[in-house]
Amino acid sequence: MTDIVLEATDLVHHLGQGAGRVQALKGVSLSLKGGELVLLMGPSGSGKTTLLSILGCLMTPDAGTVQVGGKPVAGLDPEALAQLRRERIGFIFQSxxxxxxxxxxxxxxxxxDVRGERARTAKTAAREVLATVGLGHKGKSYPRELSGGEQQRVAIARAIxxxxxxxxxxxxxGALDTANGQAVMTLLAEIAKDPSRAVLVVTHDPRILPFADRIIHIEDGRIISDESGSGTMKKVSQA
Amino acid sequence: MSLQFRLASRNLFHDRLRFIATIIGIIFSMVLVTVQMGLYVGFRRMVTTMIDNAPAELWIMPVGTKCFEDPSLLDERQRFRALAVPGVAEATPLVIGYAQWRLPQGTTTPVFVVGSELRGLGLHPWNVVEGRLDDLSVPGAVAIDQTYFERLGITGVEQAAELRDRKIQVMAVTKGIRSFTTTPYVFTDVERARSFTGIAPNKASYLLVKLSPGADLGTVQQAMRDNLANVEVLTAAEFAGRSRSFWLFGTGAGAALFAGALLGLIVGTVIVAQTLYSSTKDHINEFATLRAIGSSSRYIYTVIIWQAVLSAVVGFAGAAGIGKVVAAATAESALPVIMTPPLTVALFALTLTMCIGSAIAAIVKVMRIDPAMVFSR
Known part of the structure; x- marks a missing residue:
């Protein structure tokens, strides 16, 4: 394990207004180290998505700090946050x-392209990454021509x-069958072998627990446990 | 091809029905603008056609003359004062006025008589396609345009008619000298013009002035203003400008043309704005994803503006095509729609401006995107 690539301290955030205002995060602190695959689990309404949005610099917390790659994000304007995201954070979505x-x-x-990379360089890189996720032959296919698992692998390729x-x-x-789910997690585990990268996965899916280096449980806006995972499957893939 | 352009084009062409509706909207609005502006250009040309085709460098006219067709008269003795001004080579009278043309069956129709000296400086008919200009020296000779044959009951040269109860004979026929008032022009000698219009022998509508070689236009114009009383002395360009100003803005005709064009622009803007806005709304998830993966606002605006530019190019191509057809169809009419290259360029710029301006609503919508929505959809 190496340096901390993402660190959040005492995050507090409210959602809604007036009578419907709720405290979604109640002092959450966590850090991700390079080479880690961390699962964030918790019931619906526990604050997972709010936490993910704040860690992804898509939302600004009411209180607390976030540092990405050692850089504090507090006070950055929307354009600076966008720049930080495109340079340091990759997203993978359920849909x-x-x-x-x-x-x-x-x-x-x-x-x-959003980084302003030259088209030729970007095309080459995109082809290479698609090959890495096993879709080198599907580069010209449109999403409607791909299975759910393939679409998610394209999304992973975009993120990395x-x-x-x-x-x-x-x-x-979340939207994949067991086989495709395992394939996607294997890919994410592969990515998390890189000591300069950390992967945080929000999930309800117990089938992917064996891939985790750490498992964080969040409930009612608070982290209730942060424990080491077996990482069995990750180790298997390493082997 | 840039990804922004590709995204824009795919967003636009993805919903073909909406795209076609948009393009039809742009075409109709721009055809309206094109026709109105083409009419404006045509009108501008038509109202000064006589001034543009007269070889005069300076025009002497009664004070307050608003346009070429103004019926005011000046004393022809001013001609000698004009000739006395240094730098003046020629000064000849021009007589204009309305008269009644009697057709063979006895009915009458109004015509606009233009009379000038047949030799030397004068407003002579141009584009003569039948007969000869010299034949106008024959007593009672006139020239008319072939456009008005039917109206005047004439089928060619050497045919007779009556003008203000005087026998006349068509000795020359022109092509393309049409009046925007639709009243036919009849060219003749200055003395005959006076008799056809009832203007006294010592009166004239204008004095046309030609300068001596090397004479300075401004100096001669000022000298004339100093020496000639109760007249105005305008250069041909100044008189053309005054005529245009009168007909286009003094009468409200120009305002009506511009109002029509403005209406077209408003309709076009609303249609394009509505399309871009709804397209943006339909693709809001994609724009939110773009924002989430770190695209700058500018990147997203560029996608939307490309959509606007593409709409403008396709819409303008259609509108310009129809405009050309309209221009060709009206080429021989009293008020042709004229599409000049500068007008075409200006209309394209206007279409672009309209479409890009229409993107504002879509851009405002995108500006309000919460990128965190990608996790909830």
Whole structure:
């Protein structure tokens, strides 16, 4: 294990307004080290998504601090936050959020295009990463032509193509069958072998527990446990 | 091809029905603008056609003359004062006025008589396609345009008619000298013009002035203003500008044309704005994803603006095509729609501006995107 790539301290956040205002996070602190695959688990309404949004610099906490790669994000304007995301954070969503009008290669290339990478370099990188996730032959396929598992692998390729330090995955296996879910988690475990990268996976899926280096349980806006995982499957994939 | 352009084009063409509806909207609005502006250009040309085709460098006219067709008269003795001004080579009278043309069956129709000296400086008919200009020296000779044959009951040269109860004979026929008022022009000698219009022999509508070689236009113009009383002395360009100003803005005709064009622009703007807004709304998840993966606002605005530009290019191509057809169809009419290259360029710029301006609503919508929504959808 190496340096801390993401650190959150005493995060407090409220959602809603007036009578409907609730405290979604009540002083959450956590850190992710490079080479870790961490699962964030908890029941619906426990604050997982709010925490993920804040860790991904998509939302600003009411109180507390976040540092990505040692850089504090407090006080950054929306454009600076966007820059931080495109340079340091990769996202994987339950419903993939691929662009239906772009083929797989262009969907991956998009993560580099928003950085202003040259088209030729970006295309080459996108092809290579698609090959890494086992979809080298599907670069010209559109999302509608891909299975759910393949679409999620394209989304993973998009998240990692920019060599971001932090990968935040929201229920990445939620819409997949067991086989595809295992394949996706194997990929994420592979990514998390890189000591400069950390992967945080929000999940309800107990089938993926064997992949975790750490498992964090959150309930009612508080972390109630933060324990080591077996990482059995990760080790298997390492072996 | 840039990904922004690809995203824009795919977003736009993804819903073909909506895209077609948008393009039809842009085409109709821009055809309206094109026709109105084409009419404006045509009108601008038509109202100064006589001034533009007269070889005069300076025009002497009664004070307050608003346009070429103004019926005010000046004393022809001013001609000699004009000729006395240094730098003046020629000064000849021009007589204009309305007269009644009697058709063979006895009915009458109004015509606009233009009379000038047939030799030397004068407003002579141009584009003569039948007969000869010299034949206008024959007593009672006139020239008319072939456009008005039917109206005047004429089928060619050497045919007779009556003008203010005087026998006349068509000795020359022109092509393309049309009046925006639809009243046919009849060219003739200055003395005959006076008799056809009832203007006294010592009166004229204008004095056309030609300068001696090397004479300075401004100096001669000022000298004339100093030496000639109760007249105005304008350069051809100044008189053309005054005529245009009168007909286009003094009469409200220009305002009506501009109002029509403005209406077209408003309709076009609303249609494009509505389309871009609903397209943006339909693709809001994608824009939120773009924002989440770190695209700058500018990147997203560029996608939307590309959509606007694409709409403008496709819509303008259609509108320009229809505009060309309309221009060709009206080329021989009293008020043609004229599409000049500068007008075409200006209309394209206007279409672009309209479409890009229409993107504002969509951009405002995108500005309000919460990127965190990607986790809840």
């Amino acid at each position: 993939y959020h691929l662009f239906p009008t772009l083929n797989a290669q262009d969907n991956v290339r998009l993560a580099l 193509v920019g060599k971001t330090q932090v990968i935040l995955a929201d229920e990445p296996t």
